[in-house]
Amino acid sequence: MFQWASRCLPGFSIIALVFLLVFTSNSIPFWSWNSLWPPAKGPSPPSTGDNPVLNVAQKIFIVYTVLVHTNMLWFAARLSWSLWYVTRQTKQVLGRRWKANQEDFVDDPPPSSHKLPDPSVFKFNNPDVYEVNDHEVIHAVILPNYGEDLHTLKTTLNVLASHPRARSQYEIYLAMEEKEIDAVEKSQKLISKFEKSFLHVRSTFHPAGLQGEIAGKSSNVAFAARQIVHVHRAELRTGSCNVMITVMDADTHLWQDYFTEIRRLHYAHLTDDADRTLYSCPIIFDRNSHESPILVRCADLLWGFAGLSTMYPGTSISIPTSVYSLPLSLAEKVGGWDSDPTAIGEDMHMMLKCYFETAGNLLTRVVYVPASQCNVSGDTASDRKIPKYRRTLDTCHARYRQALRHMWGALDSGFATRRTLTYLRLHSRCLFLRPRHLALLHLLWEAHFLPVHLMILMVFSTVYEFTSSSLHPNMHLALSVTNILRTTSFIWMNLCLALYERWYDFCLHTRKEDMLQANVNDTGFAMRVWWYLPFLLERICFPIAGTIFGAIPTLHAVFSHFWTDRLVYRVSKKPDFTSLV
Structure with a gap:
């Protein structure tokens, strides 16, 4: 019963908010409240001067609506800070690559007593260097691909294979689903093609019908991770394991600098906290956004912004989105990945699991190297014989399915609630007293509660303001303040879009140069010209996209959780760039 109640917390919060708004309204004639909730208008209300007294519900409404709208402004503020900082840091990352490529780049050799690699000595762009000592980092890359297109996987592996250290340090694990038709044949083709491009290429097949598990990314990752633990069991037992697990989507394209930065950060903190660090980016x-419907493009922008907003300097905790890395020793310590239905949002779920299994001492470090992603496509998106409006609607429908899968991750709020209370019961210590735990709870509220709450509050405020013949001065002031906050947030988000254009342009050109140099042609490049009409329209359409692909699927998901925690996992179609080559 407690597990059901905790998983339904976002839904209960919406019901509570609706009741609060009903009690707040003074324009519903057939309600008759008791003395605890006196109506703001009535034949003989208690009053102060000529103004009626606010009832308790209205006081709560004023505080909460101002709080929610203030959070909107804070989101825009920290997002702009993150965008400015990430642009600067991404350029510094590339600067380190250029420095390492200089012919006269020389470092003093490490002393003979220093057995570990020196983070500053790493000519990682020299394809002729493949020797790796016993202390070098091995990157075990999990590529979950339940139902993914073979071409998408080939392109992703081509990008990884173009990295100079792929043959010496990358272990690829194709995390597949046993029940997928032709999964074995697909894995054999990929292994045959790429076995000489990496240190190892292996495939794992998550068995169908395991009790308590579902088909999808989380279970595929969990099963592949168990194989990685088995492969590196000897190093784990001796405490000499230097393996870093990276989980990524099937369509994700990573710069070579992503792995180099993880290596640098790992060795920089090896003696203190490297074994309890999760890396996110x-x-x-930037692959096909120019061909995507504007609402889909805006929805993906906001999805990327949600992760970016937690990556500002000094943040206490960052939320991984799609791509993240952690030491194998940490993954084994926490018991690996969960594969039950509540772990469908496996990136955030694994971060939360590591956080609680380390008693709140998990560190999250940001790798300021962007992961290139595709906007989803509808099944008919590439069929030019079908009218454009049909293809647009099909793509929007596919994006909604993806949004519903994302918002199904609201189950993680229940997971965090249960783990917080369990920790208190077992250890008699309250995590609520720790500022970073409050910061984590705020991020969960922002991800799983705020979208729907904001939509409901905005609709109610607009209707209430126009239907009430007279407003209490404090109510009127609150609605005026929230209008100002919404307008300011809208303007600030436009500033964020301007900052995003600078970072986007730099990242796109860097990836394009890398792919041309590596002769990997079918990756897709979506140029953005901010003064073109389709991109100008983003600046006014993003609130609509946020409602359609944020608030509404959240509402759909959290009320579905009242009767089920299972969602049928459907892979979104990815574009094929072969025709563009």
């Missing part, structure tokens, strides 16, 4: 949709 921003995501950028």
Whole structure:
């Protein structure tokens, strides 16, 4: 019963908010409240001067609506800070690559007593260097691909294979689903093609019908991770394991610098906290956004912004989105990935699991190297014989399915609630007293509660203001303040879009140069010219996209959780760039 109640917390919060708004309204004639909730208008209300006294519900409404709208402004503020900082840091990352490529780049050799690699000595762009000592980092890359297109996987592996250290340090694990038709044949083709491009290429097949598990990314990742633990069991037992697991989507394209930065950060903190660190990076949709409907493009922008907003300097905790890395030793310590229905949002879920299994001592470090992603496509998106409006609607429908899968991750709020209370019961210590735990709870509220609450409050405020013949001065002031906050947030988000254009342009050109140099042609490049009409329209359409692909699927998901925690996992179609080559 407690597990059901905790998983339904976002839904209960919406019901509570609706009741609050009903009690707040003074324009519903057939309600008759008791003395605890006196109506703001009535034959003989208690009053102060000529103004009626606010009832308790109205006081709560004023505080909460101002709080929610203030959070909107804070989101825009920290997002702009993150965008400015990430642009600067991404350029510094590339600067380190250029420095390492200089012919006269020389470092003093490490002393003989220093057995570990020196983070500053790493000519990682020299394809002729493949020797790896016993202490070098091995990157075990999990590529979950339940129902993914073979071409998408080939392109992703081509990008990884173009990295100079792929043959010496990358272990690829194709995390597949046993029940998928032709999964074995697909894995054999990929292994045959790429076995000489990486240190190892292996495939794992998550068995169908395991009790308590579902088909999808989380279970595929969990099963592949168990194989990685088995492969590196000897190093784990001796405490000499230097393996870093990276989980990524099937269509994700990573710069070579992503792995180099993880290596640098790992060795920089090896003696203190490297074994309890989770690495995350921003995501950028720079492959086919120019061909995507504007609402889909805006929805993906906001999805990327949600992760970016937690990556500002000094943040206490960052939320991984799609791509993240952690030491194998940490993954084994926490018991690996969960594969039950509540773990469908496996990126946030694994971060939360690591956080609680380390008693709140998990560190999250940002790798300021963007992960290139595709906007989803409808099944008919590439069929030019079908009218454009049909293809647009099909793509929007596919994006809604994807949004519903994202918002199904609201189950993680229940997971965090249960783990917080369990920790208190077992250890008699309250995580609520720790500022970073409050910061984590705020991020969960922002992700799983705020979208619907904001939509409901905005609709109610507009209707209430126009239907009430007279408003209490404090109510009127609150609605005026929230109008100002909404307008300011809208303007500030436009500033964020301007900052995003600078970062996007730099990242796109860097990836394009890398792919041309590596002769990987079918990756897709979506140029953005901010003064073109389709991109100008983004500046006014993003609130609509946020409602359609944020608030509404959240509402859909959290009320579905009252009777089920299972969602049928459907893979979104990815575009094929072969025709563009």
